[in-house]
Amino acid sequence: MWSDATCRQLRTPAPRSSRRSVALRSSVERGVGEPDRFNTRVVDESIRQMDDPSVDVWSSLEQLVDDIAWDPDSFLDVQIFREHHNDDGVIALVGANRVPTLPTLIAAKRLDLEKLTTDSYVPGLLTERPALAVVVKRDQFLRDITNSGLLSPVGLGIIGAVTKDRTRRRELARDVQIIVERSSTHPVEYAIVLLVEQDGVWHTVRTFDNTHAPDENHEHRYVGSDKQRPIISHGPPNDAMHAAEIKLLTSWSDIVRSWESTR
Amino acid sequence: MSAIDKKTDELFMAATLSDDSLGYPDDVAFVPGDQDWADEVVWRNLADECRATVVVDDETELMLIPFPRSIVDRLRGCVRVRVTHRPHGHIAAYATSSTLGRHPVREMRELAHA
Numbered sequence: 001m002w003s004d005a006t007c008r009q010l011r012t013p014a015p016r017s018s019r020r021s022v023a024l025r026s027s028v029e030r031g032v033g034e035p036d037r038f039n040t041r042v043v044d045e046s047i048r049q050m051d052d053p054s055v056d057v058w059s060s061l062e063q064l065v066d067d068i069a070w071d072p073d074s075f076l077d078v079q080i081f082r083e084h085h086n087d088d089g090v091i092a093l094v095g096a097n098r099v100p101t102l103p104t105l106i107a108a109k110r111l112d113l114e115k116l117t118t119d120s121y122v123p124g125l126l127t128e129r130p131a132l133a134v135v136v137k138r139d140q141f142l143r144d145i146t147n148s149g150l151l152s153p154v155g156l157g158i159i160g161a162v163t164k165d166r167t168r169r170r171e172l173a174r175d176v177q178i179i180v181e182r183s184s185t186h187p188v189e190y191a192i193v194l195l196v197e198q199d200g201v202w203h204t205v206r207t208f209d210n211t212h213a214p215d216e217n218h219e220h221r222y223v224g225s226d227k228q229r230p231i232i233s234h235g236p237p238n239d240a241m242h243a244a245e246i247k248l249l250t251s252w253s254d255i256v257r258s259w260e261s262t263r
Numbered sequence: 264m265s266a267i268d269k270k271t272d273e274l275f276m277a278a279t280l281s282d283d284s285l286g287y288p289d290d291v292a293f294v295p296g297d298q299d300w301a302d303e304v305v306w307r308n309l310a311d312e313c314r315a316t317v318v319v320d321d322e323t324e325l326m327l328i329p330f331p332r333s334i335v336d337r338l339r340g341c342v343r344v345r346v347t348h349r350p351h352g353h354i355a356a357y358a359t360s361s362t363l364g365r366h367p368v369r370e371m372r373e374l375a376h377a
Binding site: 165166167168169170171173174177178180182184186188238241242245249 | 271272275276278279280282284287289290291292293294295298300303304308314
């Protein structure tokens, strides 16, 4: 899931000019399906565009974007994603400022994490900026996020914090696997992903998670690499995880076949 | 679906749904040992991704925890592992060490029957 290329991108030190460029960000035009999206065309955007209330947040790294980015009801969310496997404390943070009444069709824009990568920048109040993306050291981030009052003004909660500390994989075939990430503490936070390798690249085919709330379970289909809107159900996380795993273990080949037909 | 496949599913689900770690490391992969692709996938997990892997067989499970590969290991095309037997899902009180090549499942079987 976290390819070497991905890790390299996250570690790439940002040019000094980009340390102030979180507001003056660049984005990559949405070009789904390609594995190396960092190489897609970079388009500069202006502050005026950022002030557009319909700004969506998208990451060049598909794994870094969670349901919040698709949720039109979200006003302001902070996403913190787990560090990559080398455990050097680097995490990626994607923040999004959203208004309650977004049009159904959202013009998605991508934040170019490579452009915005820095090992020290922590955003101020997210209410001051429509969208932010940074990569920070985890320890420093956790220290600064409490000092900065990032969470207090609108009663934000940290969603998707670094709590999924347990990973279990089931190899289903040479090129198909299920990955379950879950927290070891309650409330259980989980993400279950069905991955398929094609041409040396792992593709996400189906995901299940409870990122929004412990009892709100989402299932996402994929059309190519496009994450679809979730099918939402409510219930205890363990029941949802059990159902999701049974579904994947018993019908993964049908799911993969169906996904392949959409590519 | 083979009996080993089913058993692998059961172990995997127990490991994911339990609040307890059940003795597994934080990141572990479950591989049914009777599949023709098992050697390739286990090797990828151990050598390329340095990830603990549970190879499931009909009577026992072998948990292989790899050590980071040295240059010598790479030149030799092998990976050193700590091997823990988990008979019927229970953790054994001891571990042994072994050096495995590109066919780890086959090699572990040969060792078991030696």
